[in-house]
Amino acid sequence: MACCTHIAMCSISRNYTDRLSLLEFKRTISDPNEALISWNDSTNFCSWEGVLCSVKHPHRVSSLNLTNKNLIGQISPSLGNLTFLKVLILSGNSFFGEIPEYLGHLHHLQILKLNDNTLQGGVPSLANCSKLKELWLSKNKLAGQIPADLPNSLQKVILAANNLTGTIPASFANITMLKNFTCMNNNIEGNIPNEFASLSGLQQLQLGDNKLSGDFPQIVLNLSKLVVFSVASNSLSGDLPANLGLSLPNLKYMSLGGNFFHGHIPPSISNASELIILDMSRNKLTGVIPSSIGKLQKLYALSLEFNKLQARNKEDWKFMDSLANSTELQVFTVLSNHLEGNVPNSLANLSSQLRFLYLSKNQLSGDFPSGVAKFRHLVSIELGMNRFTGVIPEWLGTLKYLQRLTLGYNIFTGPIPASLSNLSNLNVLQLASNQLDGHIPSSLGNLQTLEKLDISNNNLHGTMPKELFRIPTLLKILLYSNNLDGPLHPDIGNAKQLTYLDISSNSLSGEIPNTLGNCESLEDIKMDDNAFSGSIPTSLGNINNLQILNLSHNHLVGSIPVSFGSLKFLQQLDLSFNQLEGEVPTAGIFSNLTSLWIDGNIGLCGGELAMHLRPCPAMQLNSAKHKHFIVLKVLIPLTSIASLVIVISVMLFWRGKRKKENVPLPSFDRKFPKVSYNDLARSTEGFSTSKLIGKGRYSSVYQGSLFEDRIVVAVKVFSLEIKGAQKSFIAECNALRNVRHRNLVPILTACSSIDSKGNDFKALVYKFMPQGDLHTLLHSVPGDGSTSTLSHITLAQRLSIVVDIADAMEYLHHNNQGTIVHCDLKPSNILLDDNMIAHVGDFGLAMFKVDSAVSSFGDSLSASSMVIKGTIGYVAPECAGGGQVSTSSDVYSFGVVLLEIFIRRRPTDDMFKDGMSIVKFAEINVPDNVLQIVVPQLLQGLHLSMETPMAIRDRDSEAQILRSVINIGLSCTKTSPNERISMQEVAAKLHGIRDAYLSRNLWMS
Structure with missing residues (x-):
């Protein structure tokens, strides 16, 4: 016991x-x-x-x-x-x-x-x-x-x-059951120990990105079960073994790139018939590509770039004929080798699934390879730095998946094909250093995802199309060394993302648009060797990120803007050979004579003593000008203040009278069908609680069916006994009656009548959204009877939802009928249809902005109020105390919604206290810990057991997508409204991220 x-x-x-x-x-x-x-x-x-x-x-x-x-x-x-x-x-x-x-x-x-x-x-x-x-x-x-x-x-x-x-321990030979040894991206030295030959069961050996040295490790040839082998980016050298492909019958992935291997590619490689990825790039390999390479029928990617491989005659090019047997080939790159002559017609026999074709930096000649037309799934074509001649074919515009087209440094002639404007996914267009002529097609402005446009060093003439400046994603414009003329259009101020502008060595004229200063992302501006006149816009001093500014060899006049001295990142400033005059500033860049060029301006004076310029003459104040100054600075403002007092008094008097009047229903177009109170009551079973699908501050929403075809609708009935409900009704009517966008909740009609008891009745009828509101989808608990699916939907679907919301907000802020500020953007005001397309709704607090005036839709006058417009958690800091609403406050709300979608936490979550918020929570976890804060379901598939370089690259790419999205949310939620990006920028960035993600998945599928 x-x-x-x-x-x-x-x-x-x-x-x-x-x-x-x-x-x-x-x-x-x-x-x-x-x-x-x-x-x-x-x-x-x-x-x-x-x-x-x-x-x-x-x-x-x-x-x-x-x-x-x-x-x-x-x-x-x-x-x-x-x-x-x-x-x-x-x-x-x-x-x-x-x-x-x-x-x-x-x-x-x-x-x-x-x-x-x-x-x-x-x-x-x-x-x-x-x-x-x-x-x-x-x-x-x-x-x-x-x-x-x-x-x-x-x-x-x-x-x-x-x-x-250190080195790889020889004692690993005792681990006889070892199947996977992955030690890439470290600082391991030496070579693979000979003792590894006893590891007969080894399937994955990945040692890329280390400091290995010596010859090719011969012991690898004994590892007959090897499936994945990578020693890329090391310092290995010597010849590759002649029997490389004979001893590895199971090999699917081999990466030898980024070493110092020389000699020929062993023809025996074609015996490794299971190979899917073969990377021998960035070595010193010579000779011809084995004509038997096509025996690798399962080959997906073949990378031989940056070697010294040659092809001079038909015999040397036989490898191209052979590759027709590799029916799975999607990536083929031989750029930067010694391939010569015409590309053989057998190029057209490559797999129709080809997506990446890189032939740049060889000595290829002849016309544009016609076989390329067959590859309808191409994502990237690089033919630059060769000797191609003839015209660029119009059929390139039919390759609808194309994202990158680089044809620079050839001898192409003729015009730029207008059909290129059909490439809606194009990110990079590089046509530099050819002999192209004609105009730049204005239709290139249709390329709404373009990031880099390089058509420099050609024979183009005409003006720069203003449509280029409306591409929201454009980062770089390089048009130097052409014959462009005419003025630079003021629309250049729309290129908000532009970081690099080089239009030097043309014949551009007129004044430099003041709107150029709106391009706040610019880092490098080169406009030298043109015929620009007028003064230097002072607005250029607002471009805080500016590093290089070259305006030399023009006809500029006036003084140098003092604000240039405050640009803390400015490294080079060249204003030489103009007609500038006046005193040279001394602050900032003007004190660094090795980075400043101002010679050739005989009217300049003062500046640093080391410049040896003449002293500036003393300026006397003209008495007449002094009197004019007093009138402008003192009398006019006093007069304006007096007038303002009178206007405000009249407005307040009129406002007091107006409050006593009934607010009529705004006039709708004829296409809005009329409905009565009885129609709506019947459709909702007398506004039964069983039909209630939502309840807000001023209204309740019921599901019903209306009209002859009995379509399902959402009827929003306003609680007029609540103060502000009537104003909310009018605001929503006015906001929606003239706007149309696929991502706004469609309004079908409105009703302003009396109910069965003789009381005022007001309601709006919307198209019914079957998936409900985003808040419910985000935060419903499994098993609570809800139909929540968002916690299980894919990253692609989440990206599409935020793109939909961004598109709607961009339309509201920037449509042609004025600016609409939503004032209450939050998940419960975002509805989803059967296809998970998001629609922004509830405009009860919306404001209308014309120029600088912001007005409530329910009241034609702008009024200061200490009432918070919006919902706690989504309200911008400047509005929390009743401050002026603006499009920037909407941007802040959007940023919070974005973070909530990907982090899946309400901004009012209990964890956000003691100074912590959803924004700060995201900030402290960017970039290193983003994967720890996003919705866990998004991480499925990011932790693969097979850590091949391609698997790691895919995982890192998906992780980068998440980091980019969270960063956009943080760009929207800056404390200062002036630091937030616009909804145009937001929409452009999100479109780019979503499209890149979808195209990458399409490539991988």
């Missing part, structure tokens, strides 16, 4: 130890997402989040999996007390500090995953973990050498993306 009691007490003690160890782990970390909220006394610890207990030992922890929980802190040594632990996964968090050596005491441990954190120190000794099968430590900040005493039971060792040094 005593013995049994002792055993029971030991069991209780061990159970208690596991629970205490978990609580100690929790105590030492931060859990901002409350992922461990279930770790409390009311729940058995075997049911806690991420915890599993052993079947044989029900009260002992066997697995702890806390992937992507946004946990922050150091890993507690207490986990070393979980002696029955088999699985420990803490991937995708923000753990820092060293890995506790106590983890090496877990004798039952089989899987240890600590990847995607910020852990430091060395890899601890795990020699006692004799059952360990998988060790994942990639994407941390680990340093030191790879331990030589890793357990022999290991099957996967993933150490990529750390700061590990």
